[in-house]
Amino acid sequence: MTRVDEIGIGGLGASRRRVEDARFIRGCGNYTDDIKLPGMLHMEVLRSPVAHARIKSIDTSAAWAIPGVRLVLTGEMAAQRNLAWMPTLSYDTQAVLATDKVRFQGQEVACVVADDPYTAKDGCEAIVVEYEQLPAIVNPTQALAPDAPLIRDDKEGQTDNVCYRWEVGDKAGTDRAFARADKVTRLKLHYPRSHPSPIECCGSIANYDPATGKLTVYMTSQAPHIIRAAVALVAELPEHLIRIVSPDIGGGFGNKVPVYPGYVCSILCSILLGKPVKWTEDKSGNLISTGFARDMYFDGELALREDGRILALRFHADTDQGAFFSDAQPSKFKIGLVHSAFACYDIPVGHITARGAYTNKAPGGVAYRCSFRVTEAMFFQERIIAAAAADLGMDPAEFRRVNLVRDDQFPYRTPFGFLTDSGQYRRCLDLGLDAIGYEDFLKDKEEARLRGRRLGIGISTMTEPLGAGNSREYDILGIKMFDSAELRVHPTGKAILRTGAKSQGQGHETTWAQIVSHELGIPAADVVVEEGDTDTAPFGMGTYASRSTPVAGAAVSMVSRKIRAKARKLAAHLLEVSEEDVEWELGRFFVRSAPNRGVTIQECAMAAYGNMPDGLEPGLENNAYYDPPNLTWPFACYLVIVEVDPETGVWDVLRVVAVDDCGVRINPMIVEGQITGGLTEAYAMSNMQFMTFDAEGNCVGSNYLDYLLPTAWETPGFELHEVVTPCPHHPIGAKGVGECAAVGGPAAFVNAVLDALSDTGVRNIDMPLLPDRVWEAITTGRDVSGAPPVKT
Amino acid sequence: MYPARFRYEAPRSLDEALALLAEHGDEAKVLAGGQSLIPMVKLRFASPELLVDINNVPGLGYHREAASGVLEIGALCRHVDLEFSDVLGDLRPTMAAAAPLIADPIVRNRGTLVGSLCHADPQGDWASVMLALDGEVVAVSAAGRRVIPVTEFVTGPFQNALRPGELAVEARVPVPRGVPLGRYLKLERRVGDFATVGVAVAVETSDGTVTRAGIALTGVGANNIKAVDAERVLVGSTLDRATIAESARLAAEAAKPRTDHRGSEAYKRHVVRTFVERALHPRPAVAA
Known part of the structure; x- marks a missing residue:
């Protein structure tokens, strides 16, 4: 009896080709x-x-x-x-x-x-x-002015344009920490409004x-x-x-x-x-009416000690919500998970305030390839980290190494109550630095500068909370954020799997089958996956916030294990031994004392319909509902090298290195595809993709000539690396990954351009780093704000 | 994206096309590559009563060097034909440089140079190239044929000099008399984006002295701009650094950019100046 080869049957770790692509690339999809x-x-x-x-x-x-x-x-x-x-x-x-x-x-x-x-x-x-x-109100400053016209006069009791106020952390403790800081770094920035813009409307x-x-x-x-x-x-x-x-x-991205x-x-x-x-x-x-994202103003500080340790953090954020507060986010927190900012750093205390403003724009705040304001949070985090390192005169990689949470500190409780549970942060950082040749690059940069060339390197490291979420803190309309899977194994050992998630391109039809394959030893090709029909699919909360693998994917594991438990009874019956004497290896039960005597999972399936023991109900079908005990916490380190043309402000990306630790990878090819897509969007945000409005509130980006998404021509190549720290609470150790690069990536690009300008005194240029903004920064030596209503 | 009702005709000869245009005058729109017209009709920015599709008219897809040396480009010559042309060769470097920078490959497969001139979008690239090269447009109608210099053909943003019933059948570029030096530099944020700034330079030299100079600008005014003062200072010079700098300064002065989401006024002017210098210097200054 040869063992079932897991990779051979398309199980865990197989870069199995996406089964859905056969219809998509032939134009045979059913939209x-x-x-x-x-x-x-x-x-x-x-x-x-x-x-x-x-x-x-x-x-x-x-x-x-x-x-x-x-x-x-x-x-x-x-x-x-x-x-x-x-x-x-x-x-x-x-x-x-x-x-x-x-x-x-x-x-x-x-x-x-x-x-x-x-x-x-x-x-x-x-x-x-x-x-x-x-009068049109196009930004929070206008909205919150004392004499501003009331936008939401439909709401009883609404007397101003404040949409919400929110606060978290320890203000007094934070103030004390700032009082004894050697240095305080302050940064103000705007994360511009963008639109997820899936190809299918x-x-x-x-x-x-x-x-x-x-x-x-x-x-x-x-x-x-x-x-x-x-x-x-x-x-x-x-x-x-x-x-x-x-x-x-045809793509969702939160939209x-x-x-x-x-x-x-x-x-x-x-x-x-x-x-x-x-x-x-x-x-x-x-483009003009459906869920926008971002549009958030940060003003924050880090309290620093001379030796490079961060003592405390605090920031205020204003969000431009548009005319209606329709954030599709399930947390109890008004501003989503913004307080996951700085979770990868060991900072003892912090305080965050936030405020939303109604404006005359389409409703904003959708989680565009991210978990509810996490993109903005991580961007601010990595931008002020870079600024703090510069203020201390410390190498930005070393500054991160000093402050990153150590491997032996897990589980680690952040000052805002999140529990990060696993990771190898320093190892990821070092792998990234090594891959890009950090020390050599710093020398090349100095030499290039002498010849009039401006090179720069940017780093971004972060962990983020993916996979909403546990039932204690997350719900939509009062319904908790679990997810579900239903597996029906047919008499011949083929199966249909349905889940409460819904793929928009993530490849569920491929990866879900791989999880079943891993748990049961059924070839992935023998499992068909169906989602999206509420008459047939089990109740689930859908796909966004990188939650499919952490939640629905876990349910797939759990339902497969239920099927396996029943198959074990059938195997014991077929092998004429007691259940305790039956051992499992992938795809097969065997008698512990006689390993050659065994039955395959397929034989058990047939027995479930034709040869079940007395007292066991027929069939091999089941379902599972999974309430995750915690969020999953992937970690990523992104490094970018750019060259800036000082005469035109145009910047070219020379290299991008990504190190992602998303735990166990079900289908490495699909994971790499997700990271590639995320990095492309990160590049887009930093370089060109933003939605502007004129002073009358007209949306300038109503078409793809004015709202720019990069093509394959502009998009740089990416060098991908991995570290695997399994998630301790997920059945197969997987973490979310779909959004990591889009969340952590933008800061690496921006930090790189600002590094190339490090001698000019410029501390910030708001995204996107359009050529004219970079040129203005170089020629004036001053920060360039992109806050609306924008000139450019 | 559903257009208003319109009639569609696809004549099979030039005479048939001209008869339709004569009959319908202003109410008719000519469809060649359709890369601007079709989106405008779908967005209902334009609602013509009749579309006259000339793609079935034979004999308009050419671009060729006439016996006189003049380059002739037919109304159905696609951008892609110029991008991969053997005809442009070393004699038409400005055109050869511009062709691969027009929009994106999909647009280049369908769109036409003559159509682009007729559309007269101030952010269009070909009008600048043709201004720098002193090109002409040949218009025919039931009444006859006339040749219009590009300087007179584009009369305003999205406006041309064609009379009702006239069809632009050809663009013409004169023979270079000296050694041609030409470039088209375009700052775009993304393939297919309109130019933030485009600069077409076409210079001819004889024994190292400039005998003819053409400079035209894209995206920095209500029309493509022919920078005549910047051209004039080059003629008679040996393209020395000081003259180039003066020409670049004058070109920037001729630009009339507006601040928008592609860049500020000051920035666009600065890029015009930088691009004229770069186009005339074979190497960028920073590499020195």
Whole structure:
């Protein structure tokens, strides 16, 4: 009997090719817009052209008169169904269709349903809306000014534009630590607004069947079960008569977590018309109206001792939330997990305050490839760490080495209450420094400077909390953040696995099968994975915040183990020994005293349906719900070398080295793909990708000519390295990884450019480091702020 | 992205195309590469009643050197044809430098030089190249044929000198008389981005002395700008450092940039100056 080779069957650690790619790269995916139902009508949304205005009147008569127009829906009509407003995931309210005012450019004002999308668009153009324009508020400074016009006059008791206030930490202890500091480093910066911009825009097809009362919605959602619960609660429809289906999704990046007015309108229109109604958002609609990210202002300090130890930290953060507080984040903390900042450093005490401001922009605060404000937190962390090292005259790598949490300190409690549980921080840093040739580079840099060339190196090290989350602290609409898996092993040993997560490109169909393979020894190719249909998938909370592997992936392990436990009983029966005498090796049970006598997992599967012992119920199917005991804490070290052209401010990336410790890697190829994607977005943020608004609140980035995403041409090459510290509480030792590079990467690029400018006295240039900002910094020797309303 | 209703015609001959244009005048739009027109129609920034697709008109895809030495570029010659052209050779270095910098490969596969001139986007690259080279556009209509210098062809942002019923069938570039020196430098944040600043330089020398100079600027004004003063100081010089610096200064002075999300006014002016110097010096100054 030859042993089953785990890599050979596509188990844990196999760089198995992605099974979903066979259909994606041939154009055979099944996206929401590919679905066509008989009798389907088309909906188009009319959006506000202005950022802040009172609606004086809406005349829809010309739209109704167009042949082929079936319905013109306004906020007033939605209000009759109590649906002009809806609750957000952050306990605010958001307009579905504007009734009183429009509060951002691109806000939904009306929608038209017609026989085809052309006619629906014609209908939108025929609607006449009379606006009385109000002053637009485009940043927190304006919003929080004493005489600022009130944006949310719809909210009872709201007298200013403050959206929330929040505080954490030990203020008195922090103040004491600052009082005895040898040096204090201060840094102010703005993390600009960006848009996740998945290639596929949002869309839905709502199909209300008047005969059965059943509502089926095909839609672009990262979390279909949450949507079902939300629809049941908001529209007051019976949950068992709602079916949400997320078919293939062309990228999410957090953008497809929130509930958008377009979804709600398509549902309402379908109910009103008794016909399927499709809404497909266009690119401009997606860019100007759906969940933005970041847009956060930091002002903070580190208290330093002469020998390089950090004694304390404190910062204040203002967030620009847009017109509605609709952060799709499940933590109890108003500002997400921003207080995970500095978790990789051994700092005894700290204090954080935060405040959100309503502005006349689209709702912000989605977790764009990150866990709820962690990207901003880690960026500020690594920028002020670099500034502090410079202030102390210390090498930035050495400064980090002095302050990083040591391996023997785990489990380590941060001053804000997080528990980091594992890691080899110094080893990752040293591996990175070694890979990039740090000492040699420092010499090259000095020599190049003598010849007029500006080279620079940037480092970023961080740990971040991934995989929300445990039921103590995380929920959405009161539903805890567990996840689930259901495994059905068929008589011939093939299987179907369903989970409550929902892949948007992460490769669940490939990796989930690998976990089953690892636990049961069934070849991964024999396991089909299905997600996204609430009628068939077990209840789960969806895919975002790098939570799939930490939570749903753990559930896959656990359900596989339940199956194995039952298979053991079947094996004992087949082998005619007691269960205690049965041993397991991958894919096979055998008699402990006679290892050659064994049965395969496939033979057990057949027995489950045809030869079960007395008293054992038939079948080999089960499910598991997993409530993670803690978040997972991957660590990463990123290093970037750049050259800055001092005449134009253009900078080129010469090298990028990444060391990621995400615990055990299920599919190394997919992990590397995630890191490559994350680093690409990190480069994008630092170099070009940001969303600007003019003083009137017009969104300047409504298209891909003005909102820039890098192509393969600009994107530098990445050198990837790994360290493996298994997660102590995850069944297979895995940690989240999808967002690490996007979170930790940007600071490495920015630190590198500022290092190239180290002789100029410039301490900060806000992202993105556009050529004109870099040139301005070089020529003036002053910091360059990108805070809006921006000139450039 | 659903356009308003329009009629579509795809004539199979030049005469047929001209007849359609004569009949419909202003209401008709010519579709060649479509890389600007189609997005504008889909976004409903333009809602023409009739699209006259000239892609089936035979004999417009050429670019060739006429017996006179003049370079002739047909209305259906794609950017990609110029990018991989054997015709441009060493004689047309400015064009050879610009062709691979037009937009991105997908746009270059479909888009046309003549269409780009007609579209007259001030951020378009070809108009600067043609201004620097003193190019011309040949327009035909049912009434006849005329040749329009590029300096007169582009009349404003997104405006050209074509009369209703006229079709631009060809662009023409004169023969270089001396040793050509030419470059096109473009600062873009990403492939396919419009130029933050573009500088086209086309100089001809004879025995080391400049006999003809062309300098034109992209993205720094309401139109592509021909920097005539900057050109003038070069003629008769030996491209010495001081003259180059003076020309670069004058080019920056001719620029009329506006601050926007691609860069500040001062920055764009500075880049014009830097690019003119770099285009005329074979090596960047910092390497000295």
